């Protein structure tokens with residue numbers, strides 16, 4: 001199946017994530033059938049969808065007509081067979097329980113046409129577990145959105161042991177088509193990439209709180225006003241580049257040596273990850289221009 005063959009999408013589970021995923025597909029032109037366990041939940045989800053689209057209208061990002069068109073592209077059902085009937089791409093966003101996802105994928109496998117790709121929005125489970133009974137192993141993918149999924153741009157695109165290059169790349173392109181920023185995951189690992197990084201920070205923050213290092217308020221404030229302030233521009237590797245850490249003497253650079261050989265070797269090189277050393281000053285200037293704008297918007301009049 002080519003990307004252009006994807007005409008209709010399904011979203012199973014219309015809660016916190018599912019209704020936002022439906023917004024995203026419908027807003028960018030896809031007929032979307034959304035299902036959940038009962039009509040009451042679906043009615044609430046449609047209200048949430050209208051509200052979510054309304055915020056985009058309020059911010060002048062889309063017109064009221066675009067919002068109405070998106071709502072018009074969404075149909076709801078409690079019958080899984082209706083989702084399965086002619087969906088080319090189905091995203092599940094049901095409860096994060098392996099057995100529930102297994103049952104759902106197995107049912108979809110029998111109900112859907114052979115071309116349909118199944119995507120899971122799981123935060124922590126792996127396809128090699130809950131997807132292991134599915135016959136179409138080549139058509140199982142991960143699309144891991146971040147709440148609220150119609151607003152946060154990044155989506156992790158992952159695979160299971162049998163996922164074909166074709167399904168993986170189609171999913172990657174599909175995410176771009178619905179104006180997401182896809183991030184390719186090369187391996188299957190519980191928690192995937194970003195949640196693991198985020199969880200590492202969360203673990204350390206709570207540990208330091210438990211040890212009485214700072215109050216919860218000060219930990220939050222510290223994160224938001226320091227590296228959190230920088231993060232719309234750079235992650236840890238770009239920070240290594242722009243802070244000029246790669247230029248420091250090797251013993252200072254490696255003051256906290258990492259037990260991992262590969263990282264130790266990489267740090268020993270003393271070279272930036274991304275920035276051309278000859279264009280270091282330009283990169284710092286571009287960063288500072290962006291930071292100044294952020295300082296102005298977020299803090300200048302409040303400090």
Ligand SMILES: NC(=O)c1ccc[n+]([C@@H]2O[C@H](COP(=O)([O-])OP(=O)(O)OC[C@H]3O[C@@H](n4cnc5c(N)ncnc54)[C@H](O)[C@@H]3O)[C@@H](O)[C@H]2O)c1
Nearest residue numbers: 013014015016017036037093094095096121122123145147
């Ligand atoms: N909430 C987040 O921040 C977040 C972020 C990324 C990924 N996820 C993942 O997304 C998935 C959904 O999470 P959520 O936060 O939207 O949960 P949620 O509880 O808000 O929504 C889940 C919805 O699925 C429905 N449901 C449950 N079993 C179903 C079934 N068999 N068929 C149809 N509908 C069913 C529920 O009625 C509910 O409306 C989970 O796998 C979760 O790990 C959540």
